[in-house]
Structures are given as C-alpha cells and as structure tokens.
Amino acid sequence: MQSKIHIKQTQKRHNQWLDNAIKYILMGFAILSSSFIFIIAGVIMVKGVTPFITNNGGLGRVNLADFLTGSTWLIGESFNSNLYAVGFLIISTLFIAFLSLLISFPVGVLTALFIAKIAPKKLAETLRTVIEMLASIPSIIYGLFGAGIILKLVYDFSTILGFQSKGGNSILSSVLVLAIMTIPTIASISEVAIRSVDKSIEHGSLALGASKTQTHFKVVLTSAKSGIFTSAILGIGRVLGEATAVSLVAGGRRSGINFNILDTTSTLTTMMLEGMKETTGLDYDIRFSVGIVLMIVILITNFTLNYIKRKVGNVDVK
C-alpha cells in the first residue's frame, strides 16, 4: 500500500516537472516569435532614421520636413543627391487604397451575404472553398494577371474614352488588381461574421413580417457590422502593404500628385521595391525610411478604422 502511494507521488512529481518544462519551452517559443516584431521594427527604425541624422557619406542629412511633404522622389542624380521626398506617395497610396476598397468592400460583403444566407448548401460550400483558395493565391500571381490582362484592358478602355494611356499603367489598373486581391479576404471574413449572427434576431425580424431581403440587409448585415468592419480593416491592410503586384501595373511615377485614374502612379511600397536589389548607400537606406512612413500610415489607418468600428458598435453576436 505504502509503495503504491510512493509510486503515485513520484508519478505526480514527474508529471508536475514535465508540465513545468513544457510550460517554459512553450513560453520560450512565444517570447521568440513575439520578439521578432520588436527586432524587425527596431532594425527598420535604426536603418530608417540614419538618413536623417548622419552625413550619408558626404551627401548631407536628409531634411525630414521636406521628405514628408515633397512631391518629387529624388531631385538630382541618384547616389549624388539627398533630396528625397515621399509626400506625394503617401497621398497616392491612400488614394489607391480608398478606391480599391470602394470596389472590393461592397462586392466582398454582398458575396459573403449570398454565401452565408441565400446560396443552397452545396453551392455555398463550393463558393466558400473557392473564396478561400483565392485568398491564399500569392500576390505575384495577381500581379502577373494584372500585367498580362488588366493593362491591356485598361489601355483599350482608355483608347475608347479618347485618352492616350501609358500602356495601361495607371491608378485604375492598380486599383483593379488590388480590388481583385482583397475581395476574397473581405468576403471570407464577412461571411464568418454574417453566419455568426444570432438566428433569433433573424427569426424575430421575419416574425414581425419583414421580407427575407429586408431581413438580410437591415437586420443581418447591421448585426454583423463589427465583423464586416474587421474584414475591411484587414482588406485595407493588404492593400497598403502590397508591393509586388502593384509595381507591375502602377507605372512608376516619380513626381507629382496625380488623381487622373488613367495616368501612372506610385505607392510607398512600389517605391521601396524598385531598384532595391541593385542600390547602395543612401539610396538603399532611404527605403527603410519609406518603410517607417508606411508602417506609420498603416498604424494610423488601423487606429482610425478601429475607432470608427467601436463607434459603430455591436449587436448581439454569438
């Protein structure tokens, strides 16, 4: 009897030891993975700040105010000038993000509504799989599609309008590529939000005599608005951060704010990407500064959207 208790006790002690060991190992992994964000942010910060505080190998410090407000990427010869500016890029980045969300948000949400509420079960399953597959397609594929198909369509479209497009490289092409890219993200997240709306709310609406369509738009969508808003936030995150696909269709504008959707443009990300692999010195470091600007733009956008989301409020959702 005593030995049995003894065995049990050692067993228990052993289990405790194992539990503790696992706990610390997992904690180690958690710390490791979360510390990457600080390491990355730290490196970008240090690299990105150097152009503003050092002499840049004789080129002189970059003026921060001019950098943030200017409308020409680089005045003078590259490697021999420090007159960089991203003001116009911030505006065009936000402009493109806004336009693409204008397309992808309604399309995505309505797709989600159809899949979650209206489509027959079989069709809904299929569509859900398709949307999830689309969401996982790498951006370069969308970029290739954009460069191969959308550029041509936009070029022909602007010819019909009587505007001589620059090979289709334009805001419109960028917006279309980004919209196609973000529709799956918005649709799949909205769909989950719509599906998790409490059935009793829906039944209540129907019982009060509202039609199905009235219920879907006025009750289901408004009840799921918090989740739908989250999908928009994630969608805009993807739009702001996308570089590869946009750089293939944007046209690489180097100066001036442009709101003509058929003319060329650039975003913060495409500017970072272009020539990144072949450049050195200040021309390389300044791309890290653009990275900081991009992170700040994304943070501000997210905070604003989250603020609006809280204001919009929430309805009883499971």
Add this chain to the structure above:
Amino acid sequence: MRKIFLVLALALSFSLAACTSGSSFDDSKNITVYTRDTTSGTRAGFMEGIGFSAAAGSDDVLVEGFVIKDNTGIMTSMGTDEYGIGYVSLSSLNNTIKGLNFEGVAPTVANVLNDTYGLKRPFMWMVRDTGDYESTEIDQLVKAFVAFLGTTDAADIINNNGAIALQTTVTWDSIKAQHPITARNNSNVTLRFGGSDSIQKVAQALTQAFSAKAGNFVAEHDHTGSGDAYKRTQTIGLSDPVSKHVGFSSRYFKDTEKVGVATSDMGQLAWDAIVAIVHKNNPVTNITAAQLKAIYDGTYTKWSDVVSE
C-alpha cells in the same frame, strides 16, 4: 449549362475583338517614354550610348510623364502600347515587339560582333602587372581566370547573363593543363574583383563558375564604377584593402589609363548591346542617337516629330 457556354463564348468574342481592334498608327499621338530605374546598368548603357549621360542616374532631366518599368515590363508594355518607346538588352529582344535599327544598322548579334551596331558598350577587364600580387598562387590564378574569359565555357555564362560574348572555339578543358594552379585546392586563396557595377552580375556569374573549376578560391566582389578598374588594379598598392586583382570596366579604357599597362594585362570579354523597341504597328524602323535623345529629353513629344524626319 448552355447558358454558361453562351456567356463564355460572348466573353471570348469580346476579348478577341478588343485584341484585334485598332491597327492603324496615328502619328499625331504623344510618345510614351518607358525607362528602367536609375539603378539599372542597361539604363546607364543606353543613356550613354545616345549621348544623354545626365539621364543615366537622374530622373528629373527626363521628359515629363515617363513610365518606369523593369526589362520584362518594358517588353510587355511595348506589346500593348502602340505609341510607346523603350529599350531592352539585345538578348531579350523577341518578335512580340519591334527592335529599331540604330543609325541604319539592324540590332543583331552578328552586327554587334562585327562592331557595326552602335548602341552598345564593351565589357573590359584589366589585371595587375605580373609579379604585383601577394603570392605567385594569386598571380597564376588571375592568369588562369583571364584565360578562362576567352573560352566557350565563359561565353555561355556571359550570354546567359544578358551580354554578348566575343566569338571563341576554345574550351576550358583544352587549356586547363596550361594552368596547373587550378588543379590544386585553393580554398584559402582570395581574389578581389571590382570596377564597373553594370558588369557585376556577369562578373559574379563568371567567378562563381570559375571558382568551381579552379580549386574553390574565394571571389570577393566590390564593384564601384568603371573608373576604379584602372585605379584599383594599377595605381593602388596591394597594402590598401580596396586594391583589386581584377578590375572590370563597361567602357574602353582611356588612353591615360593604358599608359604602362602591358597589353596582356587588359582586354575585352563581352559586348553589352541595347535595343530601342517600339510596338509592332509603329511605322518607324530606324532611329538615330540624336532622335532618341530628343525623345528622352522631351524635345520630341509626338511621333510625327520622328516620322517626318
């Protein structure tokens, strides 16, 4: 099911109609200027070739409203944009677009090799004087590398990296016996390469391939510009860490750079040829350096300016 087919057929016919429409060229249209970004070696070669060196590293001297694309981007854009003009390296030229004759000479590999096609620049090499090395091993390895540059093995690598190798029939296997140093294990030997940055990609591919054939020596690349090919192999002593064993230049050596350099210590390894390209519907077939400069600096903005000449 039939409806789906109907929709598909309609969509297909629409897209076909879109593809075939508009084959007449309107020369009153603006020229859309395509260019590589300022870090591109092709851009440097092109701008220098048309006498517009200021635009090699600077965007603000170019015509207003230019489009920046990479090599492939310019190729595909020229397939779409009837009124565009761009430039690519000769090796990527194909029949989806139209490569323009330069000063009356067609852009072909043969015309580059016989030195009639003008829009090109030479890739040159220069090494230190015999005996001016840290050790005889390094001296012999450099000599072996120079011999390797003249082989078909090197020519393949050069051609694969977008340049045009000089004609040769010598294979590395047939001459490697003359360079017994390459049969040794050289993994503790470091060779320093430098000079033109336009040639860096080709040079790195060459040293990588040659290192495997020559006892795995370590190749250190530090490309800073054509001017340093001469400076860092001839005027800077070995004690200086920036001194190089082999320097590359993407232009001919100047007469001042050739003073006191043995003819066996320098030579050409390849050509870098660039072609101005336009859409297939464009009636222009020939273009001059002056016309290209006028297009890129904004003097000519309409195709009629070029066609009427």
